Amino acid sequence: MIKRFIHQFASPKTYLFQVNKIYRYIFYISLIIYLFSLxxxxxxxxxxxxxxxxxxxxxxxxxxxxxxxxxxxxMAITSITYLIWRVKLAAYFIIAIAPIGAMTxxxxxxxxxxxxxxxxxxxxxWDARIxxxxxxxxxxxxxxxxxxxxxxxxxxxxxxxxxxxxGFVNIPIIKKSVDWWSTLHQSASITLTDKPSIDPxxxxxxxxxxxxxxxxxxxxxxxxxxxxIFKRERKKSWVKEYV
Amino acid sequence: xxxxxxxxLFNIILVLLFSTSGIxxxxxxxxxxxxxxxTPTELTNINIPxxxxxxxxxxxxxxxxxxEQSKVIFTVTDYKNYIEVVYEGIVPDLFKEGSGVVAxxxxxxxxxxxxxxxxxxxxxxxPPNLSINNDN
Amino acid sequence: MFEFAFSSxxxxxxMNGHGVYVWTVFLIVITNITYFFxxxxxxxxxxxxxxxxxx
Numbered sequence: 001m002i003k004r005f006i007h008q009f010a011s012p013k014t015y016l017f018q019v020n021k022i023y024r025y026i027f028y029i030s031l032i033i034y035l036f037s038l039x040x041x042x043x044x045x046x047x048x049x050x051x052x053x054x055x056x057x058x059x060x061x062x063x064x065x066x067x068x069x070x071x072x073x074x075m076a077i078t079s080i081t082y083l084i085w086r087v088k089l090a091a092y093f094i095i096a097i098a099p100i101g102a103m104t105x106x107x108x109x110x111x112x113x114x115x116x117x118x119x120x121x122x123x124x125x126w127d128a129r130i131x132x133x134x135x136x137x138x139x140x141x142x143x144x145x146x147x148x149x150x151x152x153x154x155x156x157x158x159x160x161x162x163x164x165x166x167g168f169v170n171i172p173i174i175k176k177s178v179d180w181w182s183t184l185h186q187s188a189s190i191t192l193t194d195k196p197s198i199d200p201x202x203x204x205x206x207x208x209x210x211x212x213x214x215x216x217x218x219x220x221x222x223x224x225x226x227x228x229i230f231k232r233e234r235k236k237s238w239v240k241e242y243v
Numbered sequence: 244x245x246x247x248x249x250x251x252l253f254n255i256i257l258v259l260l261f262s263t264s265g266i267x268x269x270x271x272x273x274x275x276x277x278x279x280x281x282t283p284t285e286l287t288n289i290n291i292p293x294x295x296x297x298x299x300x301x302x303x304x305x306x307x308x309x310x311e312q313s314k315v316i317f318t319v320t321d322y323k324n325y326i327e328v329v330y331e332g333i334v335p336d337l338f339k340e341g342s343g344v345v346a347x348x349x350x351x352x353x354x355x356x357x358x359x360x361x362x363x364x365x366x367x368x369x370p371p372n373l374s375i376n377n378d379n
Numbered sequence: 380m381f382e383f384a385f386s387s388x389x390x391x392x393x394m395n396g397h398g399v400y401v402w403t404v405f406l407i408v409i410t411n412i413t414y415f416f417x418x419x420x421x422x423x424x425x426x427x428x429x430x431x432x433x434x
Contacts, residue, residue: 043391044381044400046370050337053394056401084251087271103411112405118400121335127279133413164254166262175272182278182300184345189366198361198368201380216412222420230426243430 010087012229013238026222030215037208045202049190052069057115059206063213064107068136069171071101071217076168079161092232094164095147096224100217102140109133112185120184128177132170139167151178153232171186281319283324293351299326300345300363308340319344319355330357337362 041059048055075097082090092142112130113123124130143160150156178187189198233239244252270277275285280300291297299319307318315330317340329344338344343363348356385391392398 015283040381042405043385044383046372046384049371050339050342050364051368052397054397054400056394056397057404058368060404064408080255084248085253100415103415107408107411110407114400114404116286118397119335119337119345119362119364121337122359125279126362128277165258169262169266170258173266180277182280182282184361184363184408186364186366189368197366199370201370202368204380220412220415220419223416223423227419227422227426230423230430234426234430239434240430243427 010085010089012089012092012233013242015089016226016229016242021228023219026215027219030212030219032212033208034212034216037205037212041202041205041209045205048202051119054115054118055202057111058202059209061108061111061115062206063210064104064111065133066210067213067217068101068105068133070214071097071104071221072136072140072164072168072171074221075101075164076171078165082157083161083165088232089229091161092184092228093221093225094143094157094160096228097221098140098143098147098225100220102137102144104217105133105137105140113243122184125184127174127183127185128181129174129183132174132177135168135176139170172226249259267354282321283319284321286326286350287324291350296347296349296358298329298345299328299355300343300349303338303340303342305340310354315360317344319346326355327353328355328357328360330360332360334360335362337364 036060042056047053047054075094078090078093078097081087082094109130112133116125118121143163146163147156147160150159177183178185190196190203190206198206230239230243280298281291283299283301285324286297286299300331301319301321302326304320309316313331315332315334317330319326319327319328328348330346330348338360339362343365345353345363346357347359347361349358350356380401385394392402394401
């Protein structure tokens with residue numbers, strides 16, 4: 001069953017046709033959600049009782065940090081798919097996602113640093129959360145440069161997939177770092193188990209920002225994977241027909 | 244599942260298991276070294292040489308902040324143990340009685356001489372008028 | 380819930396001194412996202428043109 005499902009969707013051709021149909025909808029819906037929630041968060045929510053207006057960076061910082069970890073998780077899933085079923089499309093996804101993951105991690109780090117100046121009184125500290133996020137950023141960069149250093153794409157795909165799987169250990173560490181060790185970074189405000197420790201008037205725009213940003217990043221991943229497909233399958237006849 | 248694929252899946256699980264246990268062991272052996280700061284209780288339980296620069300963290304005890312010229316003197320607590328901190332310099336805006344703080348400096352004769360003071364805030368976000376209602 | 384949090388547009392930019400931080404992060408996020416979109420669109424168009432020329 002899994003095999004059939006994968007093989008149906010795994011053909012880059014079917015994938016492109018399917019994705020082209022929905023791309024426009026995802027893009028416009030998430031753009032509207034994101035811009036609306038961001039305006040709401042930045043200008044139409046009350047200020048925080050401790051942090052004042054600087055807390056508004058949460059609407060930019062949290063979606064980026066969330067995506068930086070989610071993208072790595074997606075990369076891990078596609079790596080496993082590639083290694084077990086040798087699905088080429090899955091391999092294209094790994095290298096398609098890596099630069100976007102690096103970008104979101106970069107945003108998470110920079111926005112966190114800038115947020116730290118007015119609140120903590122420092123822009124960088126080697127606490128467990130900040131350091132593990134920096135490691136994630138370096139891992140993304142490592143994956144990209146490793147892929148670029150190979151001329152044999154198939155070898156690069158295999159090596160990259162294994163590295164992604166090994167590096168996946170870092171994701172639960174980032175997530176749990178604020179609970180396992182004492183850190184300067186506060187613990188999570190939104191969790192699956194507990195009531196959010198953020199007031200509803202500030203929570204709703206934050207959820208909107210997370211959803212909208214997620215959609216936009218998925219659009220970037222679609223574009224990036226499209227580019228990878230064209231690049232890697234340019235010699236195949238269907239690509240020429242498609243274009 | 245095809246035997247080839249089963250073997251590959253087995254390999255992946257093996258690699259995951261090894262890398263998790265490897266990193267797990269490293270983290271376990273580093274344990275408290277990865278802590279960003281000592282709490283006052285941890286500090287009373289272990290001996291730290293006077294010339295070693297450390298970070299302590301906790302809450303600023305209510306009604307403990309005294310300002311003497313450019314000096315700020317306050318008490319850091321985890322509500323079990325208390326440490327007096329002396330700091331010369333500008334404290335961050337979020338430095339307040341009853342809120343979190345991290346100080347970097349040296350422990351000398353029961354007093355902590357801080358060179359750097361950072362504010363630590365918690366994960367609660369609320370509009371100001373609501374926080375007043377909650378206090379009452 | 381949708382009350383404008385500031386007394387004027389000027390206040391909204393200044394944000395009691397925190398505007399510098401908030402708007403800097405805002406600009407970084409927006410430019411990064413836009414740059415990535417434009418970059419990928421360009422790359423795809425370029426490769427499409429190449430393929431067109433070769434066929």
